[in-house]
Amino acid sequence: MPELPEVETTRRKIEPLLLGRTLTRIEHDAPHKYTDTHKAEGRTVIGIGRRGKYLLLRLAAFEAALAGEDPGDLELLVHLGMTGGFRLEAGPHTRVTLHTDQGAVYFNDPRRFGKVAVVRPGEYxxxxxxxxxxxxxxxxxxxEAEFVKAAASAGAVKPWLLSQKPVSGVGNIYADESLWLSRLHPAQKKLTAEEASxxxxxxxxxxxxxxxxxxxxxxxGTYQQHDGEAGQFQVHHHAYARTGxxxxxxxxxxxxxxxAQRGTHFCPHCQQLQPR
Known part of the structure; x- marks a missing residue:
């Protein structure tokens, strides 16, 4: 947590709060963890995208180099970790404050696994x-064709999905749910073409x-938006956290x-492991 659906919802929620605003100052107390954030100061947010579980805030180029900094476009990269999220008020778990020309937005992260960094676009x-x-x-x-081909030689399917290499943004919750829906055991290896489809x-x-x-x-309750709105997909879980x-x-x-060191939920009748 959070996975792609939570991060995409966060992206949509923070877009009206940050798009078009200039970052006047970024405040935090962990420069080893939240890296190069000073490079974003003075730049305007011109786009808010997402790649997998990462938020990518596109920052406008300076018209001319200032203080020796790169004048080109940059990205403010945010990974929510396990408990990260944005709020409109500071709290005991506020780790990063984004001061803008129209107010501040606060990045809260109780467990401190989130990341914030400024990078050149695409340089990851x-x-x-x-x-x-x-x-x-x-x-x-x-x-589908590429996925089916890769799945034919893959190891245990759930760890393979969690690697983010065959598809982005699928974490523990949505791997369990997708495997339940497709009737596949989480440890199944070398999927047939029909299984992979x-x-x-x-x-x-x-x-x-x-x-x-x-x-x-x-x-x-750690995942919620700045307006207090919670997600609703948990009421549709078929496997995840439904042990017994x-x-x-x-x-x-x-x-x-x-x-693979992750709690994994499945139906032993519908999702039987096939010997291969």
Whole structure:
């Protein structure tokens, strides 16, 4: 958490707060963690995009170099970590304050796993997950043929999805949900063409529905927007965090295992591991 649906919802929510505003000062107390943020000061936010689980705020170029800084466009990169989010008021967990010419926006992060950095557009070598990320699941770039081909030689399917290489933005929640929908065991290896096609369609379906619902807000309530609005997709979870509850297809209790150090939920009847 948060995964693509939560980050996309955040992008849409903060766009009216930051788009077209000039960042006058960025305040924090951890320069080793929130890197090169001074380079954003004095620049205007001209676009707010997203790649996988990362927010990318495009910053306008200076008309001329100032104080030796690069005059070209830059990006303010934000990763929400596990508990990061934006608020309109400072709080005990505020880590970064974005001062603008029209007020301030606060980045809160209770567990401190979030990241904020200023980079040149597309230069993500310091962020290897972003640098090697696969296609967006709801874009035309997420082609079925390419996915099916890659899945044929992949290892355990859930860790493969979590690597972000076959498709971006699918984390623990939406991997479990997509695998439930496609009836695949999370540890299944070397998917057949038919299995991979089912999974490809399931990922698209799950992600589209989760984005439309504003993402998932779990029991800890850490994910919510600056206006206090929570996600609603959690009421549609079929597998994730439903340990012991009956599968909505067959009634078998949902089981939980640990796979690649991640809690993993599945139906042992509908999602049987095939020997390969």
């Amino acid at each position: 070598a310091a962020f290897p997950t972003l640098d090697g990320m696969g296609p967006e699941p709801l874009s035309e770039d997420f082609g 089912r999974l490809h369609a399931a990922i698209r379906e799950v992600m589209a529905a989760a984005v439309a619902a504003g993402g998932s807000t779990l029991g800890d 509850e009956p599968c909505e297809r067959c009634g078998t209790p949902i089981e939980k295992i640990v796979l």
